[in-house]
Amino acid sequence: MSNYRIHGATGDWEIVVGLEVHAQVTSNAKLFSGASTQFGAEPNTQVSLVDAAMPGMLPVPNRECVRQAVRTGMAIEAEIHKWSRFDRKNYFYADLPQGYQISQLYHPIVGKGALTIEADEKAGIPEDRTIGIERIHIEQDAGKLMHDQHPTMSYVDLNRVGVALMEIVSDPDMTSPAEAGAYVRKLRAILRYVGSCDGNMEEGSMRADVNVSVRRVGDTELGTRTETKNVNSVRFVMQTIEHEAQRQVNVLEDGGTIVQETRLFDPGTGTTRSMRSKEDAHDYRYFPDPDLLPLELDDEFLEACRASLPELPDAKRLRYENELGLTPYNARELTADVEVFARFETLLGETASAIGKPEAKVATQVANWALSVAPGVVKSLGDEADVSHGTAARQAAILKMQDAGEISGGQAKEIYEIVLKTGREPDEIADTEGLKQVSDTGAIEAAIDAIIAGNGDKVEQYKGGKDKLFGFFVGQTMKAMQGKANPAVVNQILKDKLG
Numbered sequence: 351m352s353n354y355r356i357h358g359a360t361g362d363w364e365i366v367v368g369l370e371v372h373a374q375v376t377s378n379a380k381l382f383s384g385a386s387t388q389f390g391a392e393p394n395t396q397v398s399l400v401d402a403a404m405p406g407m408l409p410v411p412n413r414e415c416v417r418q419a420v421r422t423g424m425a426i427e428a429e430i431h432k433w434s435r436f437d438r439k440n441y442f443y444a445d446l447p448q449g450y451q452i453s454q455l456y457h458p459i460v461g462k463g464a465l466t467i468e469a470d471e472k473a474g475i476p477e478d479r480t481i482g483i484e485r486i487h488i489e490q491d492a493g494k495l496m497h498d499q500h501p502t503m504s505y506v507d508l509n510r511v512g513v514a515l516m517e518i519v520s521d522p523d524m525t526s527p528a529e530a531g532a533y534v535r536k537l538r539a540i541l542r543y544v545g546s547c548d549g550n551m552e553e554g555s556m557r558a559d560v561n562v563s564v565r566r567v568g569d570t571e572l573g574t575r576t577e578t579k580n581v582n583s584v585r586f587v588m589q590t591i592e593h594e595a596q597r598q599v600n601v602l603e604d605g606g607t608i609v610q611e612t613r614l615f616d617p618g619t620g621t622t623r624s625m626r627s628k629e630d631a632h633d634y635r636y637f638p639d640p641d642l643l644p645l646e647l648d649d650e651f652l653e654a655c656r657a658s659l660p661e662l663p664d665a666k667r668l669r670y671e672n673e674l675g676l677t678p679y680n681a682r683e684l685t686a687d688v689e690v691f692a693r694f695e696t697l698l699g700e701t702a703s704a705i706g707k708p709e710a711k712v713a714t715q716v717a718n719w720a721l722s723v724a725p726g727v728v729k730s731l732g733d734e735a736d737v738s739h740g741t742a743a744r745q746a747a748i749l750k751m752q753d754a755g756e757i758s759g760g761q762a763k764e765i766y767e768i769v770l771k772t773g774r775e776p777d778e779i780a781d782t783e784g785l786k787q788v789s790d791t792g793a794i795e796a797a798i799d800a801i802i803a804g805n806g807d808k809v810e811q812y813k814g815g816k817d818k819l820f821g822f823f824v825g826q827t828m829k830a831m832q833g834k835a836n837p838a839v840v841n842q843i844l845k846d847k848l849g
């Protein structure tokens with residue numbers, strides 16, 4: 351449990367949050383038709399006769415959508431139901447030509463599972479938390495009404511009609527906005543690792559219905575909840591919870607009651623407003639879809655699904671800690687998303703083979719570079735950076751020179767800046783721009799001899815016990831060498847000479 355509390359005039363309140371996430375299944379075709387699912391097409395160009403609900407057309411389940419839902423269920427260690435069934439959820443709306451949505455109410459394809467969110471003290475999550483997942487079912491998406499195309503008419507775009515969604519329903523296990531944010535991020539990471547949803551919240555591939563209720567600290571009964579629909583970013587999910595919980599506390603402390611209702615989030619103001627009173631399942635007159643046979647999955651299909659799963663975020667994070675020796679923070683950051691770990695693993699492989707050491711020996715250096723140094727350089731250059739120049743091979747070449755003591759950390763950054771601006775090769779840059787450390791003991795020794803000769807008084811004081819003066823000699827030597835001397839070599843020679 352988090353310590354998140356809302357301090358009301360009459361005492362402290364805690365919040366209870368559950369999320370229903372709709373995730374668009376990665377598939378070229380729709381759930382029950384062969385129409386394309388490509389984003390951004392001209393309105394009404396991706397609509398089959400099935401999607402348009404022409405009389406007599408029959409739906410045919412798309413095997414790939416079923417496979418992706420099963421793989422997703424396996425990734426959250428859920429029960430997979432070998433027998434499931436489609437139901438009709440009946441309602442009338444202009445973006446739904448069938449007059450019903452094909453969904454799964456009574457027998458979903460995936461049952462109980464869970465995911466873990468990691469402790470993050472800074473974000474207000476004091477300990478690891480396991481969040482229950484009640485079910486995943488598959489269902490059709492609806493179309494989109496457009497009210498901004500004509501002064502007096504509304505238009506409808508049916509391209510999304512029939513696109514496959516997974517509805518992933520959590521238990522009411524989250525107790526703060528931070529936990530809900532972490533849950534959505536973790537779920538998104540899992541979906542992207544599995545490849546069952548691209549997780550693109552701006553394009554609507556993933557959106558959350560946010561269920562919030564409040565109760566006095568110590569109460570065990572759940573309060574009446576509201577559901578805020580179609581929230582489409584992690585930040586908005588957190589804002590919805592903060593605002594909605596505070597609103598409910600205000601109502602209750604004023605002696606009012608919470609109405610079970612559906613609400614809308616307004617990103618402009620960060621507030622929610624009432625949309626309609628909440629329907630119950632019986633309002634939709636659910637019944638089994640007579641056009642579809644139940645889904646029956648055989649062992650061979652399930653085994654193939656399991657065999658196709660990649661290494662998942664938790665396993666990868668632990669491997670980074672245990673086998674690569676990364677800190678928990680670095681391991682978490684690097685495994686947070688598919689693109690991030692893919693880039694890291696490529697760079698790690700290139701660097702290890704360039705240097706000729708095992709990956710575990712260079713992983714910390716590569717992790718620090720990938721998480722902090724390289725992004726810092728990109729950020730400082732702004733528009734001047736062309737990140738396509740920063741290939742893994744070039745970054746590995748820089749890390750190799752640094753590992754060999756040929757360049758300092760500062761020089762590594764300077765070289766990478768030039769790489770990103772010009773696409774030149776790091777070795778050539780180091781040579782021609784004078785960006786190399788001098789490790790030549792002769793040159794460093796000569797500089798140190800001159801400094802010792804010119805500072806006889808300080809040498810006396812140092813030898814007399816004023817150890818702090820060592821830094822002075824290092825500074826003078828680096829200055830004489832224009833900052834390019836290898837600090838390890840400078841330290842060693844100074845120690846030898848000063849005794």
Ligand code: MN
Binds near residue numbers: 372489517
């Ligand atoms: Mn749904």
